[in-house]
Amino acid sequence: MGTALGVLVAAATLFVGSNAIAEQNTAALSNLQVTRASLENGLRVVMNQDDTVPTVAVSVYYDVGSRNEVEGRSGFAHLFEHMMFQGSANVGKGEHFSLIINRGGSANGTTSNDRTNYYQTLPSNELALGLWLEADRMRSLAITQENFENQRMTVMEERRQRIDNQPYIPSMLRINELAYGDYWPYAHSTIGDMQDLIDAPLGAVQEFFDTFYAPNNAVLSISGDFNAEDAMQVVQKYFGDIPARATPVFAEPAPPVQVSERTETMYDANATLPAFHIAYHIPPNRSPDHYALEILALVLGDGESSRLYQSLVKKKEICQDVAIGTDDRRGPDLFSVWAVMASGHAPKEAQNAILAELAAIADKGVTDRELEKAKNRIRAAFVFGLQSNMARSQRLAEFELYWDDANLLKLELDYYLAVSAEDIKRVAGTYFEASNRTVLNVLPGADPASEEK
Amino acid sequence: MMSWHRIRLAGVGLSVLLLLAACAGSKAGSGPEPQSAMGAQGEAQPEPQAPPAPSEAKDMSLPPVHITELNNGLQVNSIVADQLPVVYATLVIRSGGESDPAKLPGLSGLVAQMLKEGTTKRSGAKVAEEIEFLGADLWASSDEENTYVGVRALTEQFDSAMGILAEVAGTPAFRAKELEKLKRRELDRLALSEREPRYIARRTFYRQLYGKHPYGTVDTDARAVKRVRRTDLERWHREHFVGKNAFLVVAGDVDPERVSEAAQKTFGSWNPGKRAVPTYVDPPRPSDRRILVVDRPGSVQSVIYLGNLAIARANREWIPLMVANQVLGGSAASRLFMDLREKRSLTYGAYSAISERVDVGPFVAYASVRTEVTNEAIGAFFEHLERISEEPPEPEELLNAKRYLSDSFPLKVDTPGKLSELVVELRTFGLPDDYWDRYRQSIRKTSASEAQYVARNYIRPKDSLVVVVGQAADFAQSLQQFGPVTVVSPDGELKAQFEDKRPKAGNSGAQRGPIH
Numbered sequence: 001m002g003t004a005l006g007v008l009v010a011a012a013t014l015f016v017g018s019n020a021i022a023e024q025n026t027a028a029l030s031n032l033q034v035t036r037a038s039l040e041n042g043l044r045v046v047m048n049q050d051d052t053v054p055t056v057a058v059s060v061y062y063d064v065g066s067r068n069e070v071e072g073r074s075g076f077a078h079l080f081e082h083m084m085f086q087g088s089a090n091v092g093k094g095e096h097f098s099l100i101i102n103r104g105g106s107a108n109g110t111t112s113n114d115r116t117n118y119y120q121t122l123p124s125n126e127l128a129l130g131l132w133l134e135a136d137r138m139r140s141l142a143i144t145q146e147n148f149e150n151q152r153m154t155v156m157e158e159r160r161q162r163i164d165n166q167p168y169i170p171s172m173l174r175i176n177e178l179a180y181g182d183y184w185p186y187a188h189s190t191i192g193d194m195q196d197l198i199d200a201p202l203g204a205v206q207e208f209f210d211t212f213y214a215p216n217n218a219v220l221s222i223s224g225d226f227n228a229e230d231a232m233q234v235v236q237k238y239f240g241d242i243p244a245r246a247t248p249v250f251a252e253p254a255p256p257v258q259v260s261e262r263t264e265t266m267y268d269a270n271a272t273l274p275a276f277h278i279a280y281h282i283p284p285n286r287s288p289d290h291y292a293l294e295i296l297a298l299v300l301g302d303g304e305s306s307r308l309y310q311s312l313v314k315k316k317e318i319c320q321d322v323a324i325g326t327d328d329r330r331g332p333d334l335f336s337v338w339a340v341m342a343s344g345h346a347p348k349e350a351q352n353a354i355l356a357e358l359a360a361i362a363d364k365g366v367t368d369r370e371l372e373k374a375k376n377r378i379r380a381a382f383v384f385g386l387q388s389n390m391a392r393s394q395r396l397a398e399f400e401l402y403w404d405d406a407n408l409l410k411l412e413l414d415y416y417l418a419v420s421a422e423d424i425k426r427v428a429g430t431y432f433e434a435s436n437r438t439v440l441n442v443l444p445g446a447d448p449a450s451e452e453k
Numbered sequence: 454m455m456s457w458h459r460i461r462l463a464g465v466g467l468s469v470l471l472l473l474a475a476c477a478g479s480k481a482g483s484g485p486e487p488q489s490a491m492g493a494q495g496e497a498q499p500e501p502q503a504p505p506a507p508s509e510a511k512d513m514s515l516p517p518v519h520i521t522e523l524n525n526g527l528q529v530n531s532i533v534a535d536q537l538p539v540v541y542a543t544l545v546i547r548s549g550g551e552s553d554p555a556k557l558p559g560l561s562g563l564v565a566q567m568l569k570e571g572t573t574k575r576s577g578a579k580v581a582e583e584i585e586f587l588g589a590d591l592w593a594s595s596d597e598e599n600t601y602v603g604v605r606a607l608t609e610q611f612d613s614a615m616g617i618l619a620e621v622a623g624t625p626a627f628r629a630k631e632l633e634k635l636k637r638r639e640l641d642r643l644a645l646s647e648r649e650p651r652y653i654a655r656r657t658f659y660r661q662l663y664g665k666h667p668y669g670t671v672d673t674d675a676r677a678v679k680r681v682r683r684t685d686l687e688r689w690h691r692e693h694f695v696g697k698n699a700f701l702v703v704a705g706d707v708d709p710e711r712v713s714e715a716a717q718k719t720f721g722s723w724n725p726g727k728r729a730v731p732t733y734v735d736p737p738r739p740s741d742r743r744i745l746v747v748d749r750p751g752s753v754q755s756v757i758y759l760g761n762l763a764i765a766r767a768n769r770e771w772i773p774l775m776v777a778n779q780v781l782g783g784s785a786a787s788r789l790f791m792d793l794r795e796k797r798s799l800t801y802g803a804y805s806a807i808s809e810r811v812d813v814g815p816f817v818a819y820a821s822v823r824t825e826v827t828n829e830a831i832g833a834f835f836e837h838l839e840r841i842s843e844e845p846p847e848p849e850e851l852l853n854a855k856r857y858l859s860d861s862f863p864l865k866v867d868t869p870g871k872l873s874e875l876v877v878e879l880r881t882f883g884l885p886d887d888y889w890d891r892y893r894q895s896i897r898k899t900s901a902s903e904a905q906y907v908a909r910n911y912i913r914p915k916d917s918l919v920v921v922v923g924q925a926a927d928f929a930q931s932l933q934q935f936g937p938v939t940v941v942s943p944d945g946e947l948k949a950q951f952e953d954k955r956p957k958a959g960n961s962g963a964q965r966g967p968i969h
Contacts, residue, residue, distance in 0.1 A: 052536045054511040055863045090502040101786035102852075102857055103507065103860060104859070104861040104863075121864055125507045125511060128506075128507075129505055129507070132505050157754075157800055161754055162801075165753050167648050271648065272648055273641060303581060304585070314634065320641045376587065378588075380606070387537060387539070387867075387870075
């Protein structure tokens with residue numbers, strides 16, 4: 001009796017609660033102060049004022065990533081990113097970071113398939129410093145043989161530390177090669193092949209800079225405690241006279257075509273347990289089906305109450321860990337599964353269970369409660385994701401760069417909330433054919449084929 | 454949008470790993486290699502522009518902490534930070550690894566994990582489903598000093614979230630069947646971790662540095678996992694999860710009065726119990742350098758950990774030591790990074806740190822370097838450790854270090870979650886309530902001689918412990934120029950020893966590594 005009543009009360013509270021969440025969330029998003037502008041040289045500027053704390057985040061996103069690399073130059077976009085910290089006309093070698101750190105800030109840059117970003121958070125009275133540093137390297141990067149050799153070595157060390165010496169990381173690179181096949185932009189890794197890093201010539205650095213690092217190929221995004229009009233004057237002063245240049249439009253190859261299942265087994269000497277990847281081709285991020293696929297992935301693998309975590313890790317105990325998600329690329333995307341087996345279990349056991357679960361959703365769909373849970377998670381993630389100046393400046397920059405309008409971020413939640421149970425059932429029945437699937441098994445130990453003398 | 458999710462919720466999820474491959478220099482960059490490097494720009498260039506000066510700094514005051522106490526002694530701290538409709542609630546149990554029984558290292562961590570595996574009212578799966586349905590997150594963990602159970606939720610869900618937090622922390626079932634499952638997962642996790650060179654280095658370093666002192670345990674081990682029984686968990690929970698041994702920190706869009714009421718409702722029935730005071734075994738006090746190589750054939754890199762016992766967090770010399778460490782290796786603008794990475798290209802990053810502990814905490818310098826330069830890197834580490842402990846920092850270096858540490862403070866308080874962490878730090882280390890209000894000023898007051906004086910006391914290259922995990926055949930013997938070398942397998946089996954071949958102490962007695 002008592003229990004039943006408790007459940008009813010709880011259910012009623014939740015119902016009221018989630019309506020309230022929806023309003024709060026929509027408010028938090030639509031209350032975002034976003035100002036967009038652009039300079040005559042084509043630099044797009046996004047400003048988001050929020051005076052919660054006296055800090056300011058500055059992000060610059062360039063429309064170049066490893067997808068723009070040509071064959072034989074894998075890893076170059078990332079190697080170039082390192083060069084951006086090596087000095088420019090008014091900034092000495094080694095000074096970029098020290099100027100920021102020594103004034104109380106922090107900074108970094110990252111390279112992905114789709115873009116390269118640079119970002120810093122500073123005390124709000126140092127906004128001019130962040131803008132000046134970004135403008136100086138956009139205008140006048142210092143490219144020397146010495147800097148280049150130093151950064152080439154650093155990147156090779158980064159590869160050894162983060163990939164070659166770690167369990168299960170080499171397979172993360174291999175699954176993309178296998179699934180994307182001839183689709184070079186996403187088939188090759190962002191970190192690059194060792195040999196390509198060794199072969200990269202100094203001349204390519206200037207060429208890369210001239211090709212991609214133009215103001216009209218970038219978005220500058222500022223979030224935090226500042227005044228937009230004052231900031232625009234500073235932006236104009238530092239960036240306004242950087243000349244626009246013709247930049248190439250990304251020549252998107254025909255999307256990857258797969259006609260039959262691909263499978264491969266690789267060995268990982270640093271691993272202790274078998275593991276596997278499964279990848280399915282899906283449409284690009286923010287295409288209509290992508291939202292439904294994201295929610296499907298949440299139902300299957302997000303959190304400890306998700307279907308696959310409960311069945312594979314907790315009930316059957318055949319997996320040590322399982323992760324499911326869309327990779328969220330601008331171009332042709334993947335729906336990815338990654339799992340590490342529990343000791344004594346082979347990948348096949350878990351793979352069969354996952355395929356059966358996908359088939360069950362294509363057949364019966366997800367429950368109302370699962371769908372509502374996934375949407376509650378997304379609503380909350382939007383609010384938590386807006387907390388820091390850095391997170392806001394990056395999300396807004398990305399929307400401006402990829403989708404031409406930072407304000408679209410304010411509407412983004414609506415697309416997720418609009419996904420219906422029927423949509424999920426439909427996409428589950430559309431994308432998970434065997435012929436669209438790539439499976440990579442990872443076995444612990446050295447490759448027996450390579451052990452012969 | 455998905456990346457927020459997976460990074461925050463799934464932990465070691467798929468996209469985290471994908472992003473790793475993509476990420477750049479963890480802190481790509483450079484530092485106070487002062488003006489000399491400007492020459493790279495060539496001579497005929499116009500006079501370089503100076504970077505813009507800061508505008509007037511804004512004053513920042515921290516929101517007040519409202520403190521109340523329940524009848525059972527449980528302290529409730531609340532902080533109002535209401536820009537977004539979110540709330541973070543953290544229950545802190547003032548016992549962690551320091552209170553593990555000697556035969557069960559990691560017990561506190563296992564207790565924390567089992568909290569989420571079911572309560573007397575319902576299964577772990579039901580608890581997870583309810584919290585996740587709210588769009589909230591629940592976590593439980595432990596470290597050297599404390600055990601934590603936390604929840605983050607939208608403000609509307611505050612009452613529900615507090616209810617689940619209290620249920621999980623106060624009435625865990627510790628079901629035998631769930632414990633068996635957890636043990637199996639833990640054994641697999643440990644086996645995997647033992648393949649990771651940084652994990653091996655960390656575990657070996659802390660064990661060697663602290664001996665039987667509880668800080669010597671960085672993780673549980675297979676023996677303890679196999680041995681632990683349900684009654685061990687229950688006993689530890691009963692003893693430590695009591696009012697006088699716990700406090701609550703709630704930050705976000707909340708009303709302190711409502712927080713007190715909710716705390717009374719959810720935690721008011723806990724036993725007062727008593728505050729658990731740990732006993733610390735004395736760690737070894739070495740009088741000479743020791744070099745321990747853990748052989749990992751096939752390694753493409755050597756992971757180096759190097760350091761000594763240093764200082765307790767509450768010690769008044771903590772701040773000057775933090776300033777000295779900032780000059781040495783606290784960031785990508787510090788000497789170690791500038792030299793080992795930017796100048797010599799030995800590594801992707803080299804840093805040093807002093808860890809916050811109630812009892813004596815360690816000073817540690819660390820880097821992963823390619824195997825061929827292991828020797829050179831260790832020489833470089835010693836060179837920098839000697840310099841920081843023998844000479845006062847240059848005025849500009851000191852100024853920069855202090856400015857970084859003081860001016861970056863607003864970044865430590867920009868979300869309710871971070872504000873909560875500051876309060877946890879106050880309570881854990883017994884710092885005065887106005888500590889953070891005076892923090893920046895204390896940093897700015899540090900003088901060069903103070904920084905050097907504390908560095909000399911707490912950074913001691915002459916009796917450093919050095920742990921290197923890598924392919925020993927390539928470098929172990931050559932390390933004898935720095936001190937006596939012992940080579941072991943990852944299981945601790947002795948493989949080789951090389952005698953001390955340091956040149957006999959001439960002038961300072963400190964050994965210089967062969968550089969260049």
